[in-house]
Amino acid sequence: MQACPWCEGFDLYRDYHDSEWGVPLYDDRSLFELLILEGAQAGLSWATILKKRENYRRAFDGFDPARIAEYDDRKVAALLADAGIVRNRAKVAATIQNAKAYLLLTGDGQSFSNFLWHFVDDTPIQNQWTTMAEVPAKSTRSEAMSKALGRAGFKFVGATICYAFMQSTGMVNDHLTTCPRHGEVQASFRR
Numbered sequence: 001m002q003a004c005p006w007c008e009g010f011d012l013y014r015d016y017h018d019s020e021w022g023v024p025l026y027d028d029r030s031l032f033e034l035l036i037l038e039g040a041q042a043g044l045s046w047a048t049i050l051k052k053r054e055n056y057r058r059a060f061d062g063f064d065p066a067r068i069a070e071y072d073d074r075k076v077a078a079l080l081a082d083a084g085i086v087r088n089r090a091k092v093a094a095t096i097q098n099a100k101a102y103l104l105l106t107g108d109g110q111s112f113s114n115f116l117w118h119f120v121d122d123t124p125i126q127n128q129w130t131t132m133a134e135v136p137a138k139s140t141r142s143e144a145m146s147k148a149l150g151r152a153g154f155k156f157v158g159a160t161i162c163y164a165f166m167q168s169t170g171m172v173n174d175h176l177t178t179c180p181r182h183g184e185v186q187a188s189f190r191r
Contacts, residue, residue: 001180005132012050022185024124024170028112031169032102033063036095038165039156040086046164048086055084060095068099094155101153117171119145124189125172135174138163 007017025031037056041049049056059082061067071079079085079092106112114122119141129135142163149157167174170189175182 002178003181004176004179010047013047016050018181021168022170022173022175022181024185024189025168026113026117028106029063029065031112031116032065032098033057034168035154035157035165036060036063036098038161038168039094039098040088040091041164042091042156042158042161044086052085055082059085065099065102068096069103071096091156098154098156101149105152115148116145116169119148120166120171124170124186126186127172127174129174129176130178131176135176136163139166139172141172142166 003014004017007013007021025034033056037049037053040056057063059079076089076092076096080087080089102112105115125141127135138159142165143159145162145166146157146159149162163172166172170185173182173185175185
C-alpha cells in the first residue's frame with residue numbers, strides 16, 4: 001500500500017497526512033481554526049499554510065472567536081505587518097468577520113460542530129477513490145455548506161474551500177483506497 005501521492009516529498013505534508021488529514025474532528029474551536037486556515041490557503045499551497053500554522057495560532061490568539069471578533073484597526077495593522085502569516089487584507093478581514101459570524105451562529109447554544117457535520121448527516125462519507133484524478137474539488141454537500149455559511153455571514157467559504165475543509169476534518173474520507181490511512185481513518189469514526 002502506498003500513501004496518497006499529494007503528501008510525498010515534503011515531511012510537513014506527510015506528517016499532516018499521517019496524523020490529521022481526514023480524521024473526524026468535532027471540537028468547535030478546532031473546526032473554526034481549520035475553516036480559517038482553509039480560507040487563508042485560497043490561491044496558495046497548503047504547504048504555505050502548514051508552515052505558518054503556529055504563527056497563525058499565535059497571531060490570532062489561539063483562534064479564540066471572542067477575541068478575534070474584538071480586533072480593532074491597530075490589531076489589523078499588526079496582523080498585516082506580521083510576516084509569520086499571509087498578509088492579505090481581505091483574508092484578515094474575513095477572519096474577523098468569520099469570528100463574528102461564529103459567535104452569532106453559536107450564540108443560542110448551537111454547536112458549530114453540529115452545524116457543520118449536518119452537511120454529511122453526522123457521518124463521514126467513505127469515498128473509494130483509487131486515483132487522485134477521481135477526487136473532486138467540490139461536491140453538492142460542500143456547495144450546500146458554502147451557501148449556509150455565506151448566509152450566516154462567513155467569508156472565504158466557497159464550495160472548493162468547504163470541500164477541502166470537509167476532507168481535512170474527516171467529513172469525507174478522501175484518502176485513496178491504496179493508502180493505509182484510508183482504512184485507519186474509516187475505523188477512527190466513533191461518534
